Amino acid sequence: MKKIIGFETLAIHAGQPPDPTTGAVMTPIFQTSTYEQEAVGVHKGYEYSRTSNPTRSALEACLAALEGGSNGFAFASGMAAADTVLKLLDPGDHILTMSDLYGGSYRIFQQVYARYGVQATYVPVDALNRIEDIIQPETRLVWLESPSNPYLNLVDIGAVSDSLKKMADPPLLCVDNTFATPYLQQPLTLGGDIVLHSTTKYLGGHSDVVGGALIVRDDAIAEKIGFLQNAVGAIQGPMDSFLILRGIKTLPVRMDRHAENAHQIARYLQEHPGVSTLFYPGLPSHPQRHIAKKQMRNGGGMISFIHRDGPDAAGRFVEAMELFMLAESLRGVESLIEIPAMMTHASTADSTLSVDPALIRLSVGLEAVEDLIRDLERGFQSS
Numbered sequence: 001m002k003k004i005i006g007f008e009t010l011a012i013h014a015g016q017p018p019d020p021t022t023g024a025v026m027t028p029i030f031q032t033s034t035y036e037q038e039a040v041g042v043h044k045g046y047e048y049s050r051t052s053n054p055t056r057s058a059l060e061a062c063l064a065a066l067e068g069g070s071n072g073f074a075f076a077s078g079m080a081a082a083d084t085v086l087k088l089l090d091p092g093d094h095i096l097t098m099s100d101l102y103g104g105s106y107r108i109f110q111q112v113y114a115r116y117g118v119q120a121t122y123v124p125v126d127a128l129n130r131i132e133d134i135i136q137p138e139t140r141l142v143w144l145e146s147p148s149n150p151y152l153n154l155v156d157i158g159a160v161s162d163s164l165k166k167m168a169d170p171p172l173l174c175v176d177n178t179f180a181t182p183y184l185q186q187p188l189t190l191g192g193d194i195v196l197h198s199t200t201k202y203l204g205g206h207s208d209v210v211g212g213a214l215i216v217r218d219d220a221i222a223e224k225i226g227f228l229q230n231a232v233g234a235i236q237g238p239m240d241s242f243l244i245l246r247g248i249k250t251l252p253v254r255m256d257r258h259a260e261n262a263h264q265i266a267r268y269l270q271e272h273p274g275v276s277t278l279f280y281p282g283l284p285s286h287p288q289r290h291i292a293k294k295q296m297r298n299g300g301g302m303i304s305f306i307h308r309d310g311p312d313a314a315g316r317f318v319e320a321m322e323l324f325m326l327a328e329s330l331r332g333v334e335s336l337i338e339i340p341a342m343m344t345h346a347s348t349a350d351s352t353l354s355v356d357p358a359l360i361r362l363s364v365g366l367e368a369v370e371d372l373i374r375d376l377e378r379g380f381q382s383s
């Protein structure tokens with residue numbers, strides 16, 4: 001049979017053959033905790049659903065195929081996936097990461113793992129261009145987001161990986177690929193060791209499920225993560241695995257439309273006098289546009305901008321929206337708007353990572369773009 005390689009084909013079929021017992025085209029939701037054994041230890045590959053479950057296995061195989069990895073692991077949330085990566089570390093180990101980072105990652109580093117003797121250092125993205133100068137002997141994990149949350153900074157993942165691989169005992173390179181998705185960018189193929197997703201976002205795509213995932217390409221790392229997934233048990237349930245699988249089937253078409261809409265909105269905002277600084281990796285004005293061209297298929301669906309008139313005006317702006325919903329989270333079919341400093345990144349307040357209080361983050365959905373631009377115009381008029 002001809003080898004199937006198209007991303008769109010993998011999104012629909014990878015890990016999801018028709019059910020052999022019924023022919024069902026959609027992977028069934030195996031809502032079972034345990035499995036009958038013919039004799040002690042003689043079973044069909046499933047013993048207990050914390051260890052593995054057929055619906056979750058289908059999702060994990062699909063995620064591995066989409067990221068170009070060998071193994072995928074599905075968790076109860078993006079943070080459960082992050083927690084599992086951090087459990088690969090020992091007390092005394094060090095994390096090198098970025099000062100522009102999802103607030104929940106900052107919180108788990110500072111308020112959970114620091115208590116167990118794991119310290120993190122946060123550096124501006126530009127410092128990663130010379131990572132060999134800032135890495136510490138104890139650094140066992142480099143943690144990247146590209147595009148980052150909320151400033152949409154980009155990191156040259158291949159260049160960071162090349163620098164790390166020259167070291168005698170390189171730390172693990174983990175890339176949070178939530179903003180880009182594997183359709184736009186595949187960190188494992190650029191040299192990353194672990195890819196993390198909050199599948200709650202674009203992969204699920206419909207704001208109806210919370211989930212997380214890790215994907216790797218190395219068997220030794222896969223074995224450690226598989227062990228932790230079973231030992232700790234923060235697994236994705238079968239119903240939620242089904243919802244994410246269903247979402248993934250339309251990921252490529254959704255991502256193309258998210259990016260088309262975002263591109264038009266970014267061009268509108270670029271010209272608008274109410275915007276003091278705009279952040280969108282799909283525009284030539286983005287300072288790391290050369291990296292976007294190198295490693296991303298398009299600019300994605302997220303835009304951030306600083307309101308010229310400051311935090312109070314930003315507050316009036318988001319409250320005036322009728323279509324953009326004021327909500328945390330992002331990347332569903334519907335457009336969302338938020339003020340990171342007070343919402344998703346509240347945990348970074350009073351730290352060196354604190355975010356400009358007039359920064360507004362848009363998750364551009366799939367509505368008619370003219371309606372979205374009209375909504376934004378209403379925001380500027382009310383603020």
Ligand SMILES: Cc1ncc(COP(=O)(O)O)c(C=O)c1O
Binds near residue numbers: 079145149176198
């Ligand atoms: C970039 C990024 N990583 C990880 C997470 C955490 O994911 P979850 O909310 O599914 O735990 C989020 C959530 O917003 C995120 O934006």
